[in-house]
Amino acid sequence: MQRILILGAGTAGTMAANHLRKELGSEYEITIVDQDETHYYQPGFLFIPFGTYQPSDVMKPTADFLRKGISHVNGEVASLEPAANRVLLTDGRTFGYDHLIIATGTHPTLGETPGLDSDEYGKTVHDFFSLESAVALQEALKEFKEGRLVVSLIEMPIKCPVAPLEFAFLADAHFTDLGIRDKVEIVYVTPMSSVFTKPVASEQLGDMFEQRGIHLEPDFYLERVDAEAKMLVSYDEREVPYDLLVTVPINMGASFVGAAGIGDELNHVRVDPGNFQSPDYPNIFALGDAASLPTSKAGSVAHFAMDTFVPNFVDYLLGLPMKHEFDGHANCYIETGHDKAMLIDFNYKTQPLPGKYPVPGIGPFSLLEESKVNHRGKLAFRWMYWNLLLPGRHLPVSSEMSMAGKDTDLA
Amino acid sequence: MPTTAIADKEIHVDAEGFMTEYDEWDEDLARILASNIGIDELTEAHWSVLNFLRADYAERGETPTLRRVSATGGVPTKELFVLFPKKPARKMAYVAGLPKPVGCI
Ligand SMILES: Cc1cc2nc3c(=O)[nH]c(=O)nc-3n(C[C@H](O)[C@H](O)[C@H](O)COP(=O)(O)OP(=O)(O)OC[C@H]3O[C@@H](n4cnc5c(N)ncnc54)[C@H](O)[C@@H]3O)c2cc1C
Numbered sequence: 001m002q003r004i005l006i007l008g009a010g011t012a013g014t015m016a017a018n019h020l021r022k023e024l025g026s027e028y029e030i031t032i033v034d035q036d037e038t039h040y041y042q043p044g045f046l047f048i049p050f051g052t053y054q055p056s057d058v059m060k061p062t063a064d065f066l067r068k069g070i071s072h073v074n075g076e077v078a079s080l081e082p083a084a085n086r087v088l089l090t091d092g093r094t095f096g097y098d099h100l101i102i103a104t105g106t107h108p109t110l111g112e113t114p115g116l117d118s119d120e121y122g123k124t125v126h127d128f129f130s131l132e133s134a135v136a137l138q139e140a141l142k143e144f145k146e147g148r149l150v151v152s153l154i155e156m157p158i159k160c161p162v163a164p165l166e167f168a169f170l171a172d173a174h175f176t177d178l179g180i181r182d183k184v185e186i187v188y189v190t191p192m193s194s195v196f197t198k199p200v201a202s203e204q205l206g207d208m209f210e211q212r213g214i215h216l217e218p219d220f221y222l223e224r225v226d227a228e229a230k231m232l233v234s235y236d237e238r239e240v241p242y243d244l245l246v247t248v249p250i251n252m253g254a255s256f257v258g259a260a261g262i263g264d265e266l267n268h269v270r271v272d273p274g275n276f277q278s279p280d281y282p283n284i285f286a287l288g289d290a291a292s293l294p295t296s297k298a299g300s301v302a303h304f305a306m307d308t309f310v311p312n313f314v315d316y317l318l319g320l321p322m323k324h325e326f327d328g329h330a331n332c333y334i335e336t337g338h339d340k341a342m343l344i345d346f347n348y349k350t351q352p353l354p355g356k357y358p359v360p361g362i363g364p365f366s367l368l369e370e371s372k373v374n375h376r377g378k379l380a381f382r383w384m385y386w387n388l389l390l391p392g393r394h395l396p397v398s399s400e401m402s403m404a405g406k407d408t409d410l411a
Numbered sequence: 412m413p414t415t416a417i418a419d420k421e422i423h424v425d426a427e428g429f430m431t432e433y434d435e436w437d438e439d440l441a442r443i444l445a446s447n448i449g450i451d452e453l454t455e456a457h458w459s460v461l462n463f464l465r466a467d468y469a470e471r472g473e474t475p476t477l478r479r480v481s482a483t484g485g486v487p488t489k490e491l492f493v494l495f496p497k498k499p500a501r502k503m504a505y506v507a508g509l510p511k512p513v514g515c516i
Contacts, residue, residue, distance in 0.1 A: 219497060219498055221492070235488050235489050265476070
C-alpha cells in the first residue's frame with residue numbers, strides 16, 4: 001500500500017484527487033486534508049460587491065466533489081517535516097506519506113502591510129479576495145455615493161492578476177448605471193509601470209482605462225496605509241488619498257511551506273515549472289497557486305496543468321521518467337462592465353494576443369476584445385466549474401495553448 | 412538580439428537596453444550603465460546590492476524581486492528606493508547587467 005497525501009481541497013487539490021482516484025488502483029491510498037469544509041468558487045467573489053452574486057452562489061460542501069475512495073480529513077496543517085515524510089495538524093494528528101501533493105493555494109495576508117489591518121477594515125478599507133470581505137464591500141458600495149475610490153494592487157504575484165482591473169471596470173459601470181459616475185473618482189494604484197504585465201494586453205487595457213476616465217497611478221510600491229488620514233504612502237514617500245479603499249492584500253502561500261524550507265519569500269513552493277516536482281524532495285509536488293511558477297496564479301492554469309500532471313505523476317509512481325511538460329497555459333476572462341468581457345490566452349513563452357478562441361478564426365470567444373459572448377462565457381464558467389472541472393470530467397477545450405487563430409504580427 | 416557599443420565594447424541587449432549576456436558585464440560597464448539612468452556615483456551600498464543581484468542570478472538563473480533583495484539580500488526596500496529611485500527593481504537589474512525582472516505575471 002502506498003500513501004498519497006494531498007494538502008488543500010481547493011481547485012487544484014480536488015481535481016488532482018479525483019483524477020488520480022480514477023487512474024490508480026486500490027493499492028494506492030489517497031487522503032486529502034483541508035481546514036475548511038466549504039469549497040468556494042473564488043472567481044464569483046468579484047461579483048459579490050456589486051450584488052450580482054450572493055454568498056450562496058459561490059459555496060458548496062467540499063465533500064460533495066470528492067470521489068468515492070478518497071479519504072477526506074478536516075483539519076489545518078501546522079507543519080511539514082519533509083525529511084521524515086510527515087505532516088502535523090494543529091489538533092495534534094499526524095499523517096505519514098509516501099508521496100505528497102501541496103495544493104494549499106495562496107491567500108491575502110493583511111499583516112504584511114503596515115496599517116492595513118486596522119479598525120477601518122471593513123469600513124473604509126476593503127478587499128474582495130475572501131467571501132467575508134466581499135460581503136462587507138457589498139454593504140460599503142451601497143452607501144458610497146460620492147468621493148474617491150482607490151483600487152490598490154499592493155504586490156505581485158496575486159491569484160487572478162486581472163481581478164483588480166475587473167473590479168475597476170465593474171465599479172465604473174456600477175456608478176455609471178447609478179447616474180453618479182461624475183461624483184466618483186476612480187484611481188488604480190499599482191507597483192507595475194503599466195496596467196498589466198504583458199505588453200500588448202497592457203496597451204489595450206490602458207486605452208480602456210482612459211476611455212472610462214479611470215486614473216492610473218503606476219510604479220507605486222505601497223509601504224503603509226494611514227487609515228486615520230485615509231492615505232496610501234509609498235516607499236518613495238508619494239501619497240494617494242482615498243475615501244474608499246479596495247486593496248488586493250499581499251498574497252502568500254501557507255506558512256508551513258516556508259517553515260519546511262521548500263518555498264520562496266512568499267511561501268510559494270519552488271518546483272520544476274514543467275512537472276511541478278520539488279527540486280529539494282522528489283516525493284513532493286506542488287499544484288495550483290501554491291506553486292511558484294512563471295505564469296498566472298489562476299484556476300484555469302491549475303485546470304490545464306492536470307492534463308500533463310496526471311500522466312506524469314502516474315509514471316513517477318511507477319518509477320518511470322515523466323514525459324510531459326506543462327507549457328504554462330493560462331486563460332482568463334476580464335469583465336469590463338455592462339455585460340461585456342475580454343478574454344486573454346497565454347503561456348510561459350507567449351504573451352496574450354488578439355484572435356479567436358477556442359476555434360481559430362471562429363471563436364465564439366474574442367481574444368483581447370470586448371464582447372457580450374465573452375461575458376456569457378465567464379458566467380457559464382461557474383456551472384462548468386462545479387459540474388465538469390472539479391469532478392475531473394473533460395472540458396471541450398485543449399489544455400495546450402495554440403497559436404492558431406492569433407495575430408502573431410503583434411508578438 | 413541587438414548589440415550596442417558601450418566604452419568600445421559590443422554588448423548584447425534586449426529592446427529596452429537590458430543586457431542579455433551575463434559574462435559581458437564588468438564593473439566599468441556598471442558605472443556607465445548607472446550614469447545612463449542618472450546615477451552618477453556607485454557607492455558601497457550600491458555595490459553590495461549589485462553583488463547580491465549578480466550572485467543570486469548566478470545561483471538561481473532569474474533576476475531577484477525587490478522582496479527577495481530585502482528578505483534574502485538584507486537591504487530594506489526603503490533603502491533600495493533611495494539607491495535606485497522610482498523604479499528600483501528595473502534599475503538594479505539594468506545596472507547589474509541582468510535580464511529585466513519578470514517577477515510580476
Ligand atoms: C476574486 C478572485 C477572482 C478570481 N477569478 C478567477 C478567474 O476568473 N479565472 C481563474 O482561472 N481564476 C480566478 N481566480 C483564481 C482561482 O480561484 C485560484 O487560482 C484557484 O482557486 C487556485 O486553486 P488552488 O487549489 O491552488 O487554491 P485554492 O482553491 O485557494 O485552495 C486552497 C485550499 O487549501 C486550503 N488550505 C490552505 N492552507 C491550509 C492549511 N494550512 N491547512 C489545511 N488547508 C489549507 C484552503 O482552505 C483551500 O481550500 C480568482 C480568485 C479570486 C480571489
